[in-house]
Amino acid sequence: MNADSVTFIFLNAAIVNNFVLAMFLGICPFLGVSAKRETAWSMGLAVIFVMLVSSISAYGINWILQTLNIEYLRLICYIAVIASAVQLVEMTLKKFSPALFRALGIFLPLITTNCAILGVALFQTSREYNFVQSVSFSLGAGVGFTIALMLMAGLRQQLELAKVPSISQGAAMTLMLAGLLSLAFMGFAGLGASHG
Amino acid sequence: MSTTDTQSVTQPTPAFNMLRTLGLVATISGLLVVLSYRITLPMIEHNKQMAIERALFKVIPGAISRKNFEIVNNKIQPSGDKPQGIALYAGYDANGQLKGVALEAAAAGYQDVIRILYGYDPYCQCIRGIEVLKMAETPGIGDKINKDRNFVKNFEALEARPHASGKGLQNAIVPVKHGSKTEPWQIDAISGATISSTAVARMLNDASQQYVPIIINNLSVLENQE
Amino acid sequence: MLLHTFNHGVHPPDFKSLTNGLPIRRLPFAASLIVPLSQHAGKPSTPLVKVGEEVVRGQPIAAADGFVSVPQHAPASGRIKAIQLMPSARGPKTDCFIVDVYQAATQQELYEYTHDIDKMSAEEITQAVQDAGMVGLGGAAFPTHVKMKPPPDHHVDTLVANGCECEPYLTCDHRIMLEQPQNLLQGIRLIKKALGVEQAIIGIEDNKKDAAEILQQHLQENDNIRIQVVKTKYPQGAEKMLIKSLLGREVPPGSFPSAVGVSVFNVGTLAQIGELLPHGRGVIERVVTVSGPGVNKPGNYLVPVGTPVEFLLKHAGVTKDAHEVILGGPMMGMSVSALDVPVTKAMSGMVVLNKDDPDLKKGQTQPCIRCGYCVEACPMQLNPSMLGMMASASMYEDMQREYHLNDCFECGSCSYVCPSNIPLVQYFRIAKSVNRDMAAKNQGDAQ
């Protein structure tokens, strides 16, 4: 599969180099919001959405900065724009669709300070993706984040019923679980790289 | 650290206040960044030059100076301010004699894309060396493509002869199982890291098929240092 | 041959050969009988007689208190010694008549009146059933006449006589079918008339084929009663399962059989109706299977209601290793602590287990290994594995909200198969009881 093809970029970001489990991006929300399946699902959707927004804004800003030849302001502009965009979305939701806000909105502020979102913007720039590639990359990253989050939430919810020894309760166990998931995800290595 | 509070207005602050603060902060930060960028720029440039040259001189044995070219529409021309095509570096020895050219190549490896710089000697029509620029291969396995002595030996003189027709190579560069290399255009793979080896072979083959004829055809441009 | 049956379920050993060949025998009267005011689901009855009063065998001594309630009748001639709190099999103490039995009395005279049952209307039959103090003898002790008045939006078209008796050890229904086929069929005819249904089906497990044959012989031309042999499998006798086996209909969760047009009665209930109604008598005695390895003389006894368990045990004789007394069958019955609890209308059997009985040696409880045996066993197709784990984490509300806790009818199949010895049913009972209390409390708070 061609390394630049849209499908490859998507699969690579979602599974092979999963943002959370292989790239270590967005670990904080991954540890924090993976206790329940329902919240994990909403969080995942919110992240996909925000990644898309920030990927598109980043693409635009980068274009402006490049035209003005001031790429070194990239980081400041990205993060400021992403933060404000998320905040705008959040406020809009709160005002016009309280129901949706309750489902997704509470996660939005959490997401702003999340490596994965900025990571998407920075990586797509450094890898020089075009617009379509960027969108597919951000979607892949978001889906990958959601997959990791859901798997984690499933396991953690199941372990709520287990008699977990006291020393491994809490963050320690969550990290070990993440490690196991990451170990299992190593099986995807090279997917799409060989055979066609 | 939630941003929710931002909109929880106790009493509306004058808009002017907000504009002033943010404007000011942004300006100051712009200034700071520009200054630090300007101050570090020469050092960074220098570092980058060094890095490129280190790689370059490694893959073009004997070269001590270089010049940047680019391939545009199957033609080679010196590169200008804005990159327009594929970058290509030419290396020269003390006499200004062309020792070879270097290009980047990439392909998907075991974990992620592997990016290398390889040096091509148009006179012996062979690849003279590779340098890995970026990879995420498994340490101890895939990352041997950088260190494994047997593997590196493949690239002392890997044949990449253009086809008589002027298109593609005469013999495609192919990987073979470890220990069974018989022809100069074959790459003796690392046992246990077949995938990474194959990736290197594939990227060299793909790149050479495309660019070797061009290089040979435009040799004069490179030699003349124009 | 493919027998009619339902999905899932278990096959415990049945131990029926201990008693199924023994005819029903009458038990003597104990010195004093204990007749609880509440032997049924619903409101307790209100006493009609005072302490010290003399009563005649069969005389009504307590009246129904409302529709979901039944009267009580004196099981023997004697004197009401007291009305006082006595232990019940379930635990809480309840008000009971203590009847001192006149030992000299012949106990022949019966308090009864005759009606012409052929002329009675449906309403009158239903009333007569209530007056007889009939409750379900299958175990639930639900007042029978209530089941004869299905909700108006339910159209009942089939009467099912439940002759499965799927509990191990118990054989009283089997004996009744063998010895009183006339009474049974008479009862079915009466209820058919009262319910206004066309067809009746008697469901019998295939380990009681002899009963099916005898009943077949007694069928009359125009009875429209069918006898259907079903597969021997626990809990075939649970009404929802039986309806599924016989008719292929599934009673929706939380509904009664009448929702799919069926009414189910135990064969014992129907036989008693057939026997008592023509004479206007009340329920004063029932057939009880006394069995189990801890009993010396197992058998089926016709026992006056109110006889203390202790008396019954003494009569049947227990081994010296006897260790546990179970009222009802071993799958659903309850072990009792106090032996002065009385035999009630709903008590179909008594099983005594020995100390070294392998059945008692449940090993140590281990964590659920998700073997799925319980899921394969549960006739209600619940997920006992999940429920059990949630119960040990005290997630009682979630059990009800997400995993249909209340649809579990505590048949015990899941506990029976669990290789980890997890007391699943017990967990579910705890969960249900906590949920019940919390619901009651929330309702109280709301008001």
Add this chain to the structure above:
Amino acid sequence: MAALPDKHETVTLDTFLRGLWQENPVFVMLLGMCPTLAVTNSAINALAMGLASTFVLVMSNSLVSMMRNFIPKQVRIATYIIIIATFVTMVDYAIQAISLDLYNALGAFIQLIVVNCMILGRAEAYASKQRLGATIINGLGIGAGFTFALLCLGVVREVLGAGTLFGFVLFGENFQPWVIMILPPGGFFVLGAWLLIFNWFRDRREQAERDLAEVQNER
């Protein structure tokens, strides 16, 4: 230890030490996990990342603290982010100028310091309420705690995963490296293992306290 509203902390040794242990950003508060896990496959990377983060933390928080009375609430976050991003960009260029190899090893995670929850969190929770002195000391403490934690991970991962420490070969030629330690799962496992160890000590201490209390109760 919830901070009481509107109260300025007097600078004590504890202002500094707290960040090192009681409020350790990694081990206790679980903040800034991404760099913690991503760049700690060698001790030198861990050290560089820790120092860079500390620099950004101290500088940006000082600025926030100095400006705390001028920043309107509504644009608080935006302002903080711009300030932080400024310093991050500066660090980014500084590292590029110092060593490209180090820069490549740390990858995007230098730039991602911007979104390190630890820094914004501190700005919100501490710097925006406290005086400059306290902020700097506290920032240094937190930064030191962060660096310490990163080193804890980096050292273990490098020693086991490569048989080296700060690049020096430790065990000789034939040592079999545990490659997993420098792979992603290793990051999770090592941090998890540290937490397990801390939990174990905590449990033991609690158990000892309980035993002591019981003995006293008996009397």
Add this chain to the structure above:
Amino acid sequence: MAPYLNIIIAVTFMAGFGLLLASVLVLANRRLAVYEDPKIDEVEELLPHANCGACGTAGCRAFAEKLVAGELQPGKCTVNTPEMNQVIANFLGVELGSQEKITARLACAGGSNVAKRHGNYQGVDSCRAAALVSGGGKGCAWGCLGLGDCKEVCDFDAIFMDKHELPQVINDLCTACGDCVDICPRDLFSLQPLSHKLWVACKNLEKGEAAEDECRVACNACGRCALDAPEELISINNNLAVIDYSKNNLASQIAIERCPTGAIVWFDKGIQKGQRAKKIIRKEALPVE
């Protein structure tokens, strides 16, 4: 391009960028903001996050909302330290509000050394479960089963089981959350102000011999306490002594003095029984009958 031109572009751009951001935020604040009192968050921060409901609301957040709205007073939270509640009160500028300390109290004294058992309950260690198996074998159908569901359910470790398998409440730890009240299958717990010192530790509805047969400390409804009591402070109702706490100020230690079994007790630094109560010498559990 000259470097300084680039610098000027950059700085101008940033200034414009900052202004743009600010304007957007200003606009957003004008158009979109939904008002929510920030105090709620801050107050919630100061609450213990136990979400126990002892304050009578659905949890700490709900309590914080009510506090900020002025509907409740900080003192209602019994889990928080008094100092912390004072901080909240100061923060909101309201009275601390006080609440009499309430604690859970057990209406049974029938430990294993005085109350009979008829059966050997074998099964899940849970009162609920035992109660469903023919009453768990305890002779007294109202008494404590002693398997400690209440101890398990108490999130605050305020209950421990004493050596006679009776739960004991540690008043200092009890937050009056009421969980033990809900869980007990025999309904033996209730929440009582500490000032209710006079207490009937029995729920047995039988009288005389019948009651005492099953448990040596049962209330046998002899009525002596009621006879003595001023103004019907104590009455016998349904074979049980009942205390009318509306007349609590009349209660005194005298009330316990005539009880022959010790079912009526006085709570003050431990549990006190009357002089005339039978002495309980037995220390070990009674054998199962």
Add this chain to the structure above:
Amino acid sequence: MSDFNTDLRSSPHLKQPVTVPQIMRNVVYALLPVCAYAVYAFGISVLLLLLTTTLTCMLAENLFCRLSNRPSSLNDWSIVITGLLLALTLPPGFPLWMAAVAAFIAVGLGKTLFGGLGYNVMNPALVGRAFVQAAFPAAITTWTPPFLPDRFSEVIPSTLTTPFMIPVPIGDWLKQSEVDAFTGATPLALYKFEQITTPAMDLLSGSVAGSAGETSAIIILAGGLYLAVRKMMDWRIPVGVMLGATLVSLPFWLMDSALYPDPVFVLLSGGLMLGAVFMASDMVASPVTPWGVWIYSLFIGMLTVIIRLFGGLTEGVMYAILLGNALSPLISGITQPKIFGQRGKS
């Protein structure tokens, strides 16, 4: 009448006689022939390997039980299964010290951390193997051919590597004891890198290189059959895994039989049989719901083949099972059975 002491128990008062230790013991019985064949084919190295993992597992289990103040759980036999299966999935010449690491990780990280038997979220044996596969990738892809002449008198040199040291290369040793020019590659590697398909008969009878226990499909199948008949294993899982593998590989094979392997080869090669029969079927980490079981097992089968055909690894069973385990709570969540009487209604 005797005044006996009554016991009070909750219903049901009858109990099916099967217990957990019994189930586990039967799985061990079913595994023994597989172990025996492994020893027969690869010699004493495998015997040492089996002993090392099993003993380490048992010791670790005992240690952890003691540390967490729980009664020893050795008597439920489950840990023996973990030990045996772990050894069976390792290459015959795997250094013993690495095997001990794997066993220790299997018990510690795979099981004890989550509360022991019944609470682990992933297959412990495979957690151990995945750990060493990532930690020592070179050692775990070093294979030896079966039926070497000296296998009962000589230990494969890498087996006895000093702890923490790199295993001795076995190339020279192989050359000197080699009958013919055997390359030491597994059927899957042969296939993947050289497009050579090993004949099904060899795969069935086990005369190929591979992990200690994965080479003879027949014996594994027989063990599985025994367990399935005794109802100590869910037959649907192995069947589902094989079905899933066939479903994915068949279309590709039909499309281009030169490039893609035939389904029979897919089923018989590598650890698919061992994984499907003994490892995917570990009940603890698989769903219990009827639909869930099918989804889970099909998922594993399909993923295995996808990894084999398109991934970087030659073998995918281990990762497929681990991922299946990880997915199983979610599968359970969406496949709760419709309860009795709900079917007709929506």
